[in-house]
Amino acid sequence: MELILDKLTKQYHNKITVDRISLKLQKGVHGLLGANGAGKTTLMRMICGVLKPDSGTVTLDGIDVATEEYRAKLGYLPQDFGYYPEFTGMDFLLYMATLKGLTKKQAKRKANELLEIVSLKADENKKIKNYSGGMKQRLGIAQALLNNPSLLILDEPTAGLDPKERVRFRNIIAEIGKDNIVILSTHIVSDIEHVADNILMMKDGQLIYQGKWQENLGDLEQFYLKQFEED
Ligand SMILES: Nc1ncnc2c1ncn2[C@@H]1O[C@H](COP(=O)(O)OP(=O)(O)OP(=O)(O)O)[C@@H](O)[C@H]1O
Ligand SMILES: [Mg+2]
Incomplete structure (x- = not known):
């Protein structure tokens, strides 16, 4: 590569x-x-x-x-990453996965796996507006990894x-x-x-x-x- x-x-x-x-x-x-x-x-x-x-x-x-x-x-985390404050972490990953062309089933599996990896599993149903800066950043990293x-x-x-x-x-x-x-x-x-x-x-x-x-x-x-x- x-x-x-x-x-x-x-x-x-x-x-x-x-x-x-x-x-x-x-x-x-x-x-x-x-x-x-x-x-x-x-x-x-x-x-x-x-x-x-x-x-x-x-x-x-x-x-x-x-x-x-x-x-x-390609996976990309921009410097000025835009979040959707009313989405939960899980909603957001599922949404991004759809944009990247994953099927519903793939999206679910991958979102769960990544939330685990970035240690956001316990907060997956919280709205992003209630996330700390570090939590948002970890969610940003997770979305960049959706397509391996x-x-x-x-x-x-x-x-x-x-x-x-x-x-x-x-x-x-x-x-x-x-x-x-x-x-x-x-x-x-x-x-x-x-x-x-x-x-x-x-x-x-x-x-x-x-x-x-x-x-x-x-x-x-x-x-x-x-x-x-x-x-
Ligand atoms: N869209 C733009 N229009 C005009 N100038 C721009 C634009 N984007 C970047 N620049 C200029 O290009 C230069 C480099 O900017 P860039 O954002 O790539 O730097 P950086 O190394 O990422 O800085 P930072 O560490 O602050 O993120 C700066 O002088 C900036 O003002
Ligand atoms: Mg920069």
């Missing part, structure tokens, strides 16, 4: 937000680090096919991002998680990353240290570092701060 980005570029007005990023990723957990405005969300939206690049391509095993076949392999994606894109999935939830989240992601490509963005260096095999670092729309942090970086937090110290 291979995700290939080839000179992916996006410009807003006269600002280049993603600047000719080329990248090949295999299965594993890839941590995308970068300051506010570095271009992480813009890059992820292009990888998910919700934003059309100005130039460049995205393919998964040769399948273009703009195809139904690609979408079927081989490419999972999570834009700041740990925002709002408490330390205990963070550990639980890492375990889920590590498990998925064994057989699939996972890309997650975060500002929290320790999230990445504990879960990511590979680091991607973005600054001003460019990829300034890619590699295994253990081998090359020593202290990741120090390295990260050094890259951004003039900002």
Whole structure:
């Protein structure tokens, strides 16, 4: 399995937000680090096919991002995920499953399995408006997993998680990353240290570092701060 980005570029007005990023990723957990405005969300939206690049391509095993076949392999948690406050957690997952083309029976089974995995089984009949931030975030992760994606894109999935939830989240992601490509963005260096095999670092729309942090970086937090110290 291979995700290939080839000179992916996006410009807003006269600002280049993603600047000719080329990248090949295999299965594993890839941590995308970068300051506010570095271009992480813009890059992820292009990888998910919700934003059309100005130039460049995205393919998964040769399948273009703009195809139904690609979408079927994709799971996505956007940074600004919209929930339906009056839905219960269970309603929401069943609804999302329908949108993703699961049958009623498949949807039920999968929703139950995922609610268990993200530890929301006990709260499945509560309305989302009564969920905490961390509970919503876990529900967002669950919906991204409905179609057993081989490419999972999570834009700041740990925002709002408490330390205990963070550990639980890492375990889920590590498990998925064994057989699939996972890309997650975060500002929290320790999230990445504990879960990511590979680091991607973005600054001003460019990829300034890619590699295994253990081998090359020593202290990741120090390295990260050094890259951004003039900002
Ligand atoms: N729709 C848009 N129209 C104009 N400019 C945009 C748009 N989306 C993003 N930008 C700009 O592109 C740059 C990168 O934004 P992006 O959201 O990709 O950064 P980010 O790394 O995800 O930041 P954060 O860590 O805050 O989520 C910013 O300067 C932002 O203002
Ligand atoms: Mg962002």
